[in-house]
Amino acid sequence: MPRTFVWHPSKGPAKTPKLQAPTDGKVLITQVRSAIGHSWRMRLTLAAIGLKHHQASVVQQDSASLRGMLKQVRHLVSVTPVEE
Numbered sequence: 668m669p670r671t672f673v674w675h676p677s678k679g680p681a682k683t684p685k686l687q688a689p690t691d692g693k694v695l696i697t698q699v700r701s702a703i704g705h706s707w708r709m710r711l712t713l714a715a716i717g718l719k720h721h722q723a724s725v726v727q728q729d730s731a732s733l734r735g736m737l738k739q740v741r742h743l744v745s746v747t748p749v750e751e
Contacts, residue, residue, distance in 0.1 A: 693749045694733075697724040700743045712739050 698718045702710045716736055717725040726749055727733055737746055 692729060692751060693726050694729050695724060695726050695747045695749050696737070697745050697747075698722060698743060699745050702743065705743070709740050709743065712736050713743065716740075716744075718744070 696716060696718065698713065698721055701721045702713055716733070717727065729748075737744060
């Protein structure tokens with residue numbers, strides 16, 4: 668049976684920027700890469716964050732649970748703090 672999936676080490680970012688320590692404020696989360704081709708868990712995590720499609724942005728209150736979700740999809744999103 669032939670192999671249908673070949674993992675390419677050059678696909679995707681070599682390193683992702685380290686997430687900042689949790690703050691008390693809000694963060695702007697922008698989806699920078701599509702969820703197509705990623706697992707159903709990552710798609711559900713993006714939906715739980717509030718991102719519906721590529722290039723969507725959402726402002727969320729920073730918390731430990733949000734940081735856990737962002738850690739799972741850190742290669743698909745960019746996170747910036749929002750000053751109130």
